[in-house]
Amino acid sequence: MSLKEAQENFLAFGACDKESVKFVRAPTKEDVKDENFIRCEQQRPH
Numbered sequence: 001m002s003l004k005e006a007q008e009n010f011l012a013f014g015a016c017d018k019e020s021v022k023f024v025r026a027p028t029k030e031d032v033k034d035e036n037f038i039r040c041e042q043q044r045p046h
Contacts, residue, residue, distance in 0.1 A: 004040040 006016040015021040 002040075007039055 001017065009016055009018075013021060015024045
């Protein structure tokens with residue numbers, strides 16, 4: 001699976017793949033998205 005596909009899956013159902021959903025916990029207030037996070041489709045070509 002590509003990183004792009006895993007990111008799309010996470011947005012769709014909260015895990016990198018459907019088999020992993022049962023292992024994902026709900027986010028806490030300490031879970032903060034890195035302000036420098038860039039989705040694969042938003043990255044600039046090298």
